[in-house]
Amino acid sequence: MIGEFSPAVREWFTASFPEPTPAQSAGFARVVAGEHTLISAPTGSGKTLAAFLVAIDRLVTRDPLENSTTRVLYISPLRALAFDVEKNLRAPIVGISHAAERLGTAFREPLVAMRTGDTSARDRQRMLRNPPDILITTPESLYLMLTSSARSTLAHVDTVIIDEIHAMAATKRGAHLALSLERLEEVTLSSPQRIGLSATQRPLEEVARFLGGMRDGAPRPVAIVDAGARKAMHLEVVVPVEDMGELGKVTHELRSGPATAAAVERRTSIWPSITPRILDLIQQHRSTIIFCNARRAAERLAAQLNELATDLGIAEGELVKAHHGSLAREQRIIIEDRLKRGDLRAIVATSSLELGIDMGAVDLVVQVESPGAVSRGMQRIGRAGHAVGEPSTGKVFPKHRHDLLEVAVVARRMLDADIESTRYLRNPLDVLAQHVVAHVAMHPDLKVESLAAMVRRCANFAEISDEVLHNVLDLLAGRYPSEEFRDLRPRIVWDRIAGTLRARDGAQRLAVTNGGTIPDRGLFGVFLPDGTRVGELDEEMVYETRPGETFILGASTWRIEDVSFDRVIVNPAPGEPGKMPFWHGDRLGRPLELGRAVGAFLRELRETSSTSSDAAETMLVERHCLDALAAKNLLAYVNEQVESTGSLPDDRTVVIERFRDEIGDWRICIHSPFGTPVHAPWAIALERRLLDRLGIPVETMWGDDGIVLRLPEAIDRLPIDELMIDPDELTEVLVNAVPQTSLFAARFRECAARALLLPRRRPDQRTPLWQQRQKAADLLAVAAKYPTFPILLETSRECLQDVFDVPALRDILTQLRSRAIRMVSVDTPKASPFAQSLLFNWIAAYMYEGDAPLAERRAAALALDRDLLDDLLGSEELRELLDAEVLAEVELELQCVVEGRRARNTDEVHDLLRRIGDLTGDEVSLRSEVDVAVA
Structure with missing residues (x-):
């Protein structure tokens, strides 16, 4: 296949690499043939070059006198990845130019440029005057280009490369990008070739449909290059304590002070044992990335590692730095470069380093806590050994015993590359509304049928009905009363006689200044006095902070000099103690496939251990990568649960545990491994059903491992049958119950903002989160009067289809009714070990429950248009349930x-x-x- 390239490209490649990788061999053939192509391969397989080299070859062999114009569009989900790719393109381009010089062949060096949200106005104007041959950008910047005069520079684009497509396919950001790709088709002179680059995913056919979109009512043909051979992984699950059952227990320490000595209550923690073990691993390896699941945890661990390294005399200053999305891009780049140069031995990161950024010579990845999904774990551990054919070495440190249980399953499935399935979103109306305003603003007197055709070319909207589409147009054309809510005023004019659409004044500016899908959380920017951006802080933390106080960000200490309306001014305060920052964010629940695997693992472990504990321990060590202490701790945990309840929840058993809490109220724990997307709707339906049938207000909390119910004092017992929901009535119950939850109110706020109904007054200033909540509550009060209001329907669709796994819950309830899944009930004198884990989450959920904003706890009963909602949700899932x-x-x-x-x-x-x-x-x-x- 290399023989198909021009002489200069061929010479450079053969001099640089012994042979093409499997991803390159198969990918080159498809891309050279001009086919839309999805290349799926693990990290370090050379798939980025497989996409780019053909495009570079086309560019360097064209007529040197031809005017420069953008031919190749590279779209990255991360600005850091875009920056990385821009640097990495220099080597092949320079190498090919030298080869051309040696061969004496004509060569025109392609111009490469990057456009992101950080690109200055001057650089953007320069690109307009002199478009680069290869433009590296992000989904949001492509949207902005298509909604401005910059779209003219895209007319000659013939290749679109979408990197890490799997990271966007199942999100609203992905749907937003898919619509942008179809809008790009309206701008380009010919339909561009689409090349998607993906980590190992399944089913690849779903990702391919998302990449290709539709043409003439059928999916565009997309060639699938599946080079997803398992990357060699060396995994170990490490538990650094003898007995994890002792963690969290109360201890009392005497603390002396100016008055009398006082007993201070503390709880034992695993962190004092984890931190020195990770420090040892850092010293044993050349370069290490440590992944945490939360920004606060990353900051805390980085600070602890630096403090311990200083105390032990291992390092002066900073051995490690924290790296996450709340650090400014410039700060993250500095940290990444320091790791690559060897100035830093380690980085403690969140998902900010999860995707394909080349971190050079990283030879170890440490994951603290379960990654929560097999695909996420593989992506993270794959950061180690980034070179082709190099194995990845990873250590996983569970934080508690129930975390250890999930980690054991994730580790085995990572080795088997048994990842979760991906499904792109169907009909996200908020994203559609935003793009309609943007598209109409750039196409005066646009025919409605032309808009509909463009929208239906996008896989996400391929089956949208005329009724739903027209309902969105009604919203944007002013059908709903703007005198009750100003931002309901029309953004477009719909001439129903002529069948055309045109934008109203200000529509284009509105679409540009409020574009994108990432929710606005009202974060405060953190700046040095000279205007250099350091990062961002949660609004709630800023309100609790005063000038003169210090805090930690990026494992560095900063002193607050001033707090203004939209920013925090700081100066470095090296060596001073500072408080840990915190951020509120969404935590993804356990996918159903992983939940079923956890259940099957529990069943297998009990069967094996009942025969021989030695055999069970061997299984855990050899098949699930647990070290000896991890295996002993997990077996002890499972055995204690069996002793307490007589049974284990698994993929065929749900355990109902009842006990009285410390104040004598009944608690009911529904133990189940199926994950939050199943348990959340189950708990919400139970709350509604018990209130409707028995008049009982029940408090519930759900998590990945079950549901906790707290019964009011007046209720002595609750029949187990009352915990069952008729699967045939489930959707009806949820449609009525979900709009009265704080989840619905929060999601409504985000959907309304995406649909341009909650625009920012000043795009260069933050809008306080409390103001956003208040305004969204006002809009919700107006919208609740109209059953067909599109954003109400979209919020319901998002909750029922994207957040919850309602088909899975219906299937489980059906199996419970048929006894295919058995339900075991047990009364215990106190909470079992599994119940204690659930109750810990209960305390965390309710400790600050009173702080939940009123605007997001208040929700009216909605009379949604069920026909439109059914149309929006589609009937596919119901059909799949019918045999x-x-x-x-x-x-x-x-x-x-x-x-x-x-x-x-x-x-x-x-x-x-x-x-x-x-x-x-x-x-x-x-x-x-x-x-x-x-x-």
Whole structure:
């Protein structure tokens, strides 16, 4: 395949690499043929070069006198990744130019430029005057270009490369990008070739449909290059304490002070044991990335590692730095470069380093706490050994015993590359509304049918009905009363006679200044006095902070000099203690596939340990990568649970545990491994059902491992049957219950902002989160009067389809009803070990429950238009639940022609005729066990 390239490209490649990687060999062939192509391969497989080299070859072999214009568009989900790719393109371009010089062939060096949210106005103007051959950008910047005069520079784009496409496919950001790609088709002279680069995913056909979109009502053909061979991984799950069961227990220490000595209550923690072990690993390796699941945890661990290294005399100053999305991009780049140069031995990161940024010579990845998903774990551990064919080495440190349980399953599935399935979103109306305003603003007198055709080319909206689309146009054209809420005023004009759309004044500016899908959390920017950006802080933390106080950000200490309306001014305060920052964010729940795997693992572990504890320990060490202490701790945890409740929750068993808490109230724990997307709707439905049927206000909390209910004092017992929801009534119950939750109110605020209904007054200033909440509550009060209001429908769709896994819950409830999944009930004198884990989450959830904003706890009962909602949700999931053979059996039963359903006497023949209707004598005989004539 290398022989297909021009001489200079061929010479450079053969001199630089011994041979193409599998991803490159298969990818080159498809890309050279001009096919839309999805290349799936693990980190370090050379797939980025597989996409770029063909495009570079086309560029360097064109006529040197041809005017420069953008031909290649590279889209990255991360600005840091875009910056990384820009630097990495220099090597092949310079190398090919030298090869061309040696060969004496004509060569025109492609111009490469990057446009992101950080690009200055001067640089953007320069790109307009002299467009680069290769433009590296982000989804948001592409949207802005398409909604401005810059779109003219994209007319000659013939190749679009989308990196890390798997990170966007299942998100609203992905739907936003997919619409931008279809809008790009309206701008370019010919349809560009699409090349998607993905980590190992399944099903690849779903990602390919998302990448290709539709043409003439059918998916565009996309060639799938599956080079997703398992990357060699060396994994170990490490527990640094003898007994994790002792963690969290109360200890009392005497603390002396100016008055009398006082006993201070503390709880034992695993951190004093984890930190020195990680420090040892850092010293044993050349370069280490440590992943945490939260920004606060990353800051805390980085500070602890630096403090311990200083105390032990290992390092002077900073051995490690924290790296996360709340650090300014410039700060993150400095930290990344220091790690690559060897100035830093380690980085403590969140998902900010999860994607394909080349971190050079990283030879170890440490994951603290379960990554929560197999794909996420593989992505993170894959940061180590980034070179082609190099194995990845990873150590995982669970934080507590139930975390250890999930980690054991994730580790095995990582080795098997048994990742979760991906599904792109269907019909996100808030994203659609934003793009409609932007697109109409750039296309005066746009035909409605032209808009509909463009929208339906996007895979996410391929099946959107005219009724739903027109409902969105109604919203944007001013159908709803702007006198009650100003930002409901029309953004477009819909001429229904001519069938055309045009933008109103200010629509284009509105779309540009409020574009994108990432929710505005009202964060404060942190700046040095000279204007250099350091990062950002949560609004709530800033309100609790005063000038003169110090805090830690990026593992560095900063002193607050001033707090203004939208920024915090700081100066460095090296060596001073500072308080840890905190941020509020969403935590993803356990995917159903992983939940079922955890259940199956528990069942297998109990069966094995009941026969031989040694065999169970060997299984954990050899198959699940646990060290000896981890295996002993996990076995002890499971055995203690069995001793307490007599059974374990698994993929075939749900355990209901009842006990009284410290003040005598009944607690009910529903132990189940299926994950938050299943448990959240179950708990919400239970709250609503118990209130409707029994008049009982029940407090609930859910997590990945079950549900906790707290019964009011007046209720002594609750029948177990009341915990069952009829699967046939589940959707109806949720449609009525979800709009009254704080989740709905919060999601409504975010959806309304994406749909341009909560625009920022000043795009260069932050809008306080409390103001956003208040304004969203006012909008919700108006919208609740209109069952067809699109953003109400979208919020319901998002909750029921994206946040919750309602089909999975319905399936589980159906299996509980049929006894395919058994329900075991047990009363215990105190909370079992598994229940204690759930109760810890309860305390965390309710400790600050009173701080939940009123605007997001207040929600009116909504009368949603069920036909439109059903249209929006689609019927695919219901069809998948209906088995044709089962339907045939039910039909025979309802027709009373199977054994056990036939009429046995004259009364039942009478009932039969009343229920089914008129029947002939033969038809009655078929349905009766008695003589028809006698009957």
